[in-house]
Amino acid sequence: MRAFSAPSKALLAGGYLVLDANYSSFVIALSPRMGATINSNPNGPTNTIFVQSPQFKGKWSYTYKDGVLSSLGKRNPFIESTMEAVFAFLSPSTFHCINITIYSDPEYHSQENTITRFSNNRRKFLFHEKDISKVPKTGLGSSAGLVTVLTTALLADFSKIDLESKTDLRTIHNLAQIAHCKAQGKIGSGFDVASATFGSIVYRRFDPMQIDGVAFEQRQIKDVVLQDWKMVAEKCALPEGIKLLMGDVMGGSETPKLVSKVLQWRRDRPEESLGVWKKLDEANMSLIENLNELAISSNYTDLLHFMSLHSVNSIAKLDHTSKDFLKSKPLLNVISSFQHIRKQLRIMGEKSGADIEPRSQTELLNECSDIPGVIGGVVPGAGGFDAICLLVVRSAIDDIIQTTKKNPAFDSVTWLDLEEESEGVQEENVQSYLFAE
Ligand SMILES: Nc1ncnc2c1ncn2[C@@H]1O[C@H](COP(=O)(O)OP(=O)(O)O)[C@@H](O)[C@H]1O
Ligand SMILES: C[C@@](O)(CCOP(=O)(O)OP(=O)(O)O)CC(=O)O
Incomplete structure (x- = not known):
C-alpha cells in the first residue's frame, strides 16, 4: 500500500485577474490535505477499481474493459472523470483489482455532526453523518485536492513517477486539470488544481483552448497532456516568521x-x-x-x-x-x-x-x-x-x-487551525492513514 496527499489553497492575490492569462496570481498552499491510499489486491476481480471515502460513507466501483471505464452503482463526477482521464492516458491491459481510500483533513468541510478518529495518533479525521454532496464545504478546494491526489495515486500504481521531477508533476497537473474541468463542466482558471499539484505558487493560467473539447481517448489525451501548456507555476513560500x-x-x-x-x-x-x-x-x-x-x-x-x-x-x-x-x-x-x-x-x-x-x-x-x-x-x-x-x-x-x-x-x-504548507502533492507514510481498529 502507498499513500499520497495534496494540499488545500487560499488565493491571497489575483482573484478574477487569474481568469485571464495576462495576469499572475499568488496562491498559498495550506496544511489541510486530501489523502489517498492505494493498493492492488491479487484476489479481487481483475480490471476493477474500488474507491471509498469512509468519512462520508462513500463507496464507488469501476471496471475498465476494452478501453472503456464503466461506473457501477453510485456516481461521483470528480472520481469518475479522474479515472477516465488516467485510464485513457495509460490505457492498461489486464490489471489486478485496485483499492483506493480517500481521507480528507477536517478543515475542508463543516465540522457539525461529526465523530473524531485518529490514525496512530498522527492525523485527525472527522466522520460525517451525511453524504459528501450534502456536507457544506469551507472553500479550501476539496475537489481539486481529491482529483490531484487520485491522479497521483493511480499514476504511481501503474507507472514509476517521481514527485521531485518537474515533468512528472506537469503530467499529474495536466491530467488532473482536464479531469477537474470535465467534472465541473467548465474550464476555470485552474489555480486550485495547480496549487494542489505544485504547492504555493505564483500562477499564470493555461490557455483554455488547450483542453477545450478534449476527449478521454488515448491518442488525443496523450497528445494534450504531454504538450507544453505554457502556464506558469513558480514555487514560492511566505517568509519565515x-x-x-x-x-x-x-x-x-x-x-x-x-x-x-x-x-x-x-x-x-x-x-x-x-x-x-x-x-x-x-x-x-x-x-x-x-x-x-x-x-x-x-x-x-x-x-x-x-x-x-x-x-x-x-x-x-x-x-x-x-x-x-x-x-x-x-x-x-x-x-x-x-x-x-x-x-x-x-x-x-x-x-x-x-x-x-x-x-x-x-x-x-x-x-x-x-x-x-x-x-x-x-x-x-x-x-x-x-x-x-x-x-x-x-x-x-x-x-x-x-x-x-x-x-x-x-x-x-x-x-481556522491551518498554516501555509508550501509543498504540493507528496508521498506520505502509509501509517498516517491507518486506523487501529
Ligand atoms: N473526501 C471526499 N471524498 C469523496 N469525494 C469528495 C471528497 N471531497 C470532495 N469530494 C468531491 O468534490 C465535490 C465538491 O467539489 P466542489 O463543489 O468543487 O467543492 P470545493 O470548492 O471544495 O472543491 C463533492 O461533492 C465530491 O464529489
Ligand atoms: C474568482 C476566481 O478568480 C477565484 C475564486 O477563488 P475561490 O478560492 O473563492 O474559489 P472557490 O473555492 O471555487 O469558491 C475564480 C477562479 O479563478 O476560478
Whole structure:
C-alpha cells in the first residue's frame, strides 16, 4: 500500500485577474490535505477499481474493459472523470483489482455532526453523518485536492513517477486539470488544481483552448497532456516568521455568481475595467515582490519585532523619527500593497455590483488594522462573505487571537487551525492513514 496527499489553497492575490492569462496570481498552499491510499489486491476481480471515502460513507466501483471505464452503482463526477482521464492516458491491459481510500483533513468541510478518529495518533479525521454532496464545504478546494491526489495515486500504481521531477508533476497537473474541468463542466482558471499539484505558487493560467473539447481517448489525451501548456507555476513560500491566518466568517457566497457579475462588467465597460485590472495587478505583484524584499532585508528580525508591537494604524500615525527606521523599507511596502489590493477589489465590487469586499468584511479587515502584529489582510479568492485571510507576525499570534476574542466585532469569526504548507502533492507514510481498529 502507498499513500499520497495534496494540499488545500487560499488565493491571497489575483482573484478574477487569474481568469485571464495576462495576469499572475499568488496562491498559498495550506496544511489541510486530501489523502489517498492505494493498493492492488491479487484476489479481487481483475480490471476493477474500488474507491471509498469512509468519512462520508462513500463507496464507488469501476471496471475498465476494452478501453472503456464503466461506473457501477453510485456516481461521483470528480472520481469518475479522474479515472477516465488516467485510464485513457495509460490505457492498461489486464490489471489486478485496485483499492483506493480517500481521507480528507477536517478543515475542508463543516465540522457539525461529526465523530473524531485518529490514525496512530498522527492525523485527525472527522466522520460525517451525511453524504459528501450534502456536507457544506469551507472553500479550501476539496475537489481539486481529491482529483490531484487520485491522479497521483493511480499514476504511481501503474507507472514509476517521481514527485521531485518537474515533468512528472506537469503530467499529474495536466491530467488532473482536464479531469477537474470535465467534472465541473467548465474550464476555470485552474489555480486550485495547480496549487494542489505544485504547492504555493505564483500562477499564470493555461490557455483554455488547450483542453477545450478534449476527449478521454488515448491518442488525443496523450497528445494534450504531454504538450507544453505554457502556464506558469513558480514555487514560492511566505517568509519565515510570517503566518497566514484564515478566519471563517460563516457567511457564504456563491463564487460563480460573483464571477459572472464581474465578467459582465468587464464586457460592458472594457476601458474602465481595464484600468482597475491594471491597478489591481500592480498591487498584487507588488505584494509578492515586497514580501520577497522583506524576507531578505538585513534587519528582517527587527522589522518583524517592530510589527509585532505595532498595528498598521499605529504605524501610520508614527512620527518621522520612528518612521525613518522603516522608511523605504519593505515592511511599509507590504502594508501598502495590501491596502492597494483592497481598494481596487472594493472598486471592482462597487462597479460590477458583486459583493467582493462587502461592508461587513471591510469593517472586520479595518478592525484588524488596529491589532499589533497584523501586517495586512484581504478577502481571499472571489471575496464575499466566506472568509478573511491575514498575514501576521508568527510570534504575535497568541496575542492577536486573544485581542480578537475580547472584541465583539470578531464574534462571527472562527480562526481556522491551518498554516501555509508550501509543498504540493507528496508521498506520505502509509501509517498516517491507518486506523487501529
Ligand atoms: N473526501 C471526499 N471524498 C469523496 N469525494 C469528495 C471528497 N471531497 C470532495 N469530494 C468531491 O468534490 C465535490 C465538491 O467539489 P466542489 O463543489 O468543487 O467543492 P470545493 O470548492 O471544495 O472543491 C463533492 O461533492 C465530491 O464529489
Ligand atoms: C474568482 C476566481 O478568480 C477565484 C475564486 O477563488 P475561490 O478560492 O473563492 O474559489 P472557490 O473555492 O471555487 O469558491 C475564480 C477562479 O479563478 O476560478
